[in-house]
Amino acid sequence: xxxxxxxxxxxxFASAIAINVGKxxxxxxxxxxxxxxxxxxxxxxDGRKLTxxxxxxxxxxxxxxxxxxxxxxxxxxxxxxxxxGANIFIFCLPHxxxxxxxxxxxxxxxxxxxxxxxxxxxxxxxxxxFLLSEAISDLLDNLSMSVMMGANLATEIAEGxxxxxxxxxxxxxxxxxxxxxxxxxxxxxxxxxxxxxxxEMCGGLKNIIAVGAGFSxxxxxxxxxxxxxxxxxxxxxxxxxxxxxxxxxxxxxLESCGVADTMTTGYGGRNRALAxxxxxxxxxxxxxxxxxxxxKGQKLQGPLTAKEVAEVIHSRxxxxxxxxxxxxxxxxxxxxxxxxxLDKVKYKNYKFVK
Amino acid sequence: xxxxxxxxxxxxFASAIAINVGKxxxxxxxxxxxxxxxxxxxxxxDGRKLTxxxxxxxxxxxxxxxxxxxxxxxxxxxxxxxxxGANIFIFCLPHxxxxxxxxxxxxxxxxxxxxxxxxxxxxxxxxxxFLLSEAISDLLDNLSMSVMMGANLATEIAEGxxxxxxxxxxxxxxxxxxxxxxxxxxxxxxxxxxxxxxxEMCGGLKNIIAVGAGFSxxxxxxxxxxxxxxxxxxxxxxxxxxxxxxxxxxxxxLESCGVADTMTTGYGGRNRALAxxxxxxxxxxxxxxxxxxxxKGQKLQGPLTAKEVAEVIHSRxxxxxxxxxxxxxxxxxxxxxxxxxLDKVKYKNYKFVK
Numbered sequence: 271x272x273x274x275x276x277x278x279x280x281x282x283f284a285s286a287i288a289i290n291v292g293k294x295x296x297x298x299x300x301x302x303x304x305x306x307x308x309x310x311x312x313x314x315x316d317g318r319k320l321t322x323x324x325x326x327x328x329x330x331x332x333x334x335x336x337x338x339x340x341x342x343x344x345x346x347x348x349x350x351x352x353x354x355g356a357n358i359f360i361f362c363l364p365h366x367x368x369x370x371x372x373x374x375x376x377x378x379x380x381x382x383x384x385x386x387x388x389x390x391x392x393x394x395x396x397x398x399x400f401l402l403s404e405a406i407s408d409l410l411d412n413l414s415m416s417v418m419m420g421a422n423l424a425t426e427i428a429e430g431x432x433x434x435x436x437x438x439x440x441x442x443x444x445x446x447x448x449x450x451x452x453x454x455x456x457x458x459x460x461x462x463x464x465x466x467x468x469x470e471m472c473g474g475l476k477n478i479i480a481v482g483a484g485f486s487x488x489x490x491x492x493x494x495x496x497x498x499x500x501x502x503x504x505x506x507x508x509x510x511x512x513x514x515x516x517x518x519x520x521x522x523x524l525e526s527c528g529v530a531d532t533m534t535t536g537y538g539g540r541n542r543a544l545a546x547x548x549x550x551x552x553x554x555x556x557x558x559x560x561x562x563x564x565x566k567g568q569k570l571q572g573p574l575t576a577k578e579v580a581e582v583i584h585s586r587x588x589x590x591x592x593x594x595x596x597x598x599x600x601x602x603x604x605x606x607x608x609x610x611x612l613d614k615v616k617y618k619n620y621k622f623v624k
Numbered sequence: 625x626x627x628x629x630x631x632x633x634x635x636x637f638a639s640a641i642a643i644n645v646g647k648x649x650x651x652x653x654x655x656x657x658x659x660x661x662x663x664x665x666x667x668x669x670d671g672r673k674l675t676x677x678x679x680x681x682x683x684x685x686x687x688x689x690x691x692x693x694x695x696x697x698x699x700x701x702x703x704x705x706x707x708x709g710a711n712i713f714i715f716c717l718p719h720x721x722x723x724x725x726x727x728x729x730x731x732x733x734x735x736x737x738x739x740x741x742x743x744x745x746x747x748x749x750x751x752x753x754f755l756l757s758e759a760i761s762d763l764l765d766n767l768s769m770s771v772m773m774g775a776n777l778a779t780e781i782a783e784g785x786x787x788x789x790x791x792x793x794x795x796x797x798x799x800x801x802x803x804x805x806x807x808x809x810x811x812x813x814x815x816x817x818x819x820x821x822x823x824e825m826c827g828g829l830k831n832i833i834a835v836g837a838g839f840s841x842x843x844x845x846x847x848x849x850x851x852x853x854x855x856x857x858x859x860x861x862x863x864x865x866x867x868x869x870x871x872x873x874x875x876x877x878l879e880s881c882g883v884a885d886t887m888t889t890g891y892g893g894r895n896r897a898l899a900x901x902x903x904x905x906x907x908x909x910x911x912x913x914x915x916x917x918x919x920k921g922q923k924l925q926g927p928l929t930a931k932e933v934a935e936v937i938h939s940r941x942x943x944x945x946x947x948x949x950x951x952x953x954x955x956x957x958x959x960x961x962x963x964x965x966l967d968k969v970k971y972k973n974y975k976f977v978k
Binding site for chain 1: 775776777780781783785786787788809812814845846847848849850851852854855858859862874875878879880883884885887888891892893966970971973974976977
């Protein structure tokens with residue numbers, strides 16, 4: 271059977287990935303239907319509908335201007351219509367919108383369909399943390415979910431710069447199907463079997479670390495301190511994953527989704543950039559203000575994820591184990607100033623036990 | 625018995641560390657003699673001897689201008705005189721000079737003395753690699769050696785910016801002695817017992833990775849690619865350490881000496897900076913030229929370490945296992961252009977097995 275792919279989302283990362291997917295389905299007609307539907311949240315840009323612009327001009331002028339989309343990527347404003355006939359679903363939306371956006375798909379997904387989440391973040395209910403891949407699966411009739419995370423700044427993918435990414439999946443065969451969708455000459459995927467929880471959690475947690483790195487940049491703390499903060503963040507990341515997944519594979523942190531993505535995000539991403547401005551402007555501007563000023567409609571994941579994760583930590587009284595994560599959240603919430611970033615972590619001795 | 629400390633070396637890192645050591649010996653008279661001798665390779669600066677400048681003005685104007693040295697750090701131009709009465713030796717010199725410089729100390733070190741190497745790099749004999757701590761110990765009558773490595777750019781330490789460092793030692797008690805010498809409010813040390821080989825090797829190998837990161841910067845390859853290069857470098861680092869030390873503790877890579885130092889050096893150090901210029905100017909300038917132009921007498925470790933490590937790899941026919949390391953060396957040697965940096969690593973699938 272030929273697979274039909276639907277991309278749920280059309281931000282800059284979704285659009286960059288759609289370039290790869292569009293090319294790959296065209297190159298593999300024995301595996302894939304040649305048309306990729308992309309669900310686009312409809313907006314008007316200079317009097318034209320964004321879906322019309324994408325379908326006529328083949329540019330996502332709002333979120334990824336300058337990079338042409340393949341002609342076989344078709345923008346569809348209705349999510350149910352976009353999903354029609356599809357059996358492979360790529361979820362790539364800001365994490366706060368995904369469940370609301372996908373609700374209309376309930377009961378409309380084939381039983382043997384495959385989903386993959388490229389979304390960074392978590393879902394929190396009553397102090398309990400759920401992975402978004404789980405939440406999507408629960409919402410959509412137990413859709414089989416994989417994840418893809420990695421050091422993948424969207425604009426650089428779209429510019430054709432080499433990068434790696436990590437596919438986390440239950441079994442290797444599913445991983446290979448997704449690899450054939452995403453991998454190109456300059457976008458290399460590695461498959462991690464049986465540890466997709468770690469892959470996914472790294473993708474969410476690294477944004478918190480990047481916010482901390484951005485605070486340190488805003489205060490001109492230098493390279494040594496920034497490396498120390500990122501290192502302590504990685505230690506908390508590992509400990510946090512282990513709360514939910516005690517048998518985490520240490521090798522997964524050495525894939526692109528782990529230390530590499532944490533580095534890229536901590537040195538180059540928008541969470542870092544906005545956090546730098548936040549610390550510089552403190553206490554003048556909130557993250558909401560900076561988001562409006564700097565992101566042109568894109569949503570920031572770091573402060574929201576910090577809040578969600580802090581909720582889990584507080585509800586379990588584990589502040590002592592995650593001093594950096596809770597400090598970063600407290601700064602985001604303006605409970606304490608950025609100058610207190612190091613106060614609680616300075617003497618913390620993180621122990622990694624195999 | 626009160627310990628007497630001798631610092632062997634006076635470059636920018638040695639001087640920055642001497643600030644900590646000078647303060648700590650003064651604050652702990654029950655443990656340490658209050659005067660630290662620092663062996664300084666004598667030079668003339670504007671008609672004055674560097675040792676006189678240090679002893680009279682308390683500034684190392686050549687290598688760490690702007691940061692005062694404590695008055696109890698005394699510059700001594702004769703290495704044998706500097707070592708007189710000392711039983712704790714801190715080695716902090718460019719790795720290509722250390723054995724030659726220390727040769728006069730042979731037979732003059734007390735039997736129960738302790739040494740610690742802060743030196744990044746290796747010694748190579750006939751394609752075999754030796755750790756500098758071993759080489760120093762061999763030269764100096766089996767001096768008991770520890771190491772200290774970490775994300776420690778010298779100027780930032782001297783400016784009082786927070787950082788972490790890793791002390792690798794045979795037993796914890798020795799580690800505590802060194803901690804009491806080096807640790808301050810803003811310089812936190814962590815002790816790694818029984819895996820000092822990994823600590824030391826990370827310190828050398830990260831400079832090779834930083835050269836690769838600098839090449840990618842020089843070619844404007846972007847954040848994703850740079851993270852991929854650093855990640856692949858970390859994988860080769862682990863595999864290389866395991867050639868010599870199959871039972872390496874994975875936790876050691878999560879200390880400051882591991883991923884943190886690799887990050888700092890890959891984003892902020894001078895190996896990165898010169899490699900960026902090398903790639904931009906290719907093939908106009910050699911590293912020797914850039915060193916002369918940019919480093920004011922400091923020596924670059926990365927290209928030299930790349931050459932040493934490549935020699936070991938070639939002599940064992942392990943090119944296939946270390947494509948990044950050998951490619952970085954080939955670029956440094958101008959055998960291939962920087963544009964070929966990714967050619968051999970693009971499809972390499974590094975496997976980490978516990």
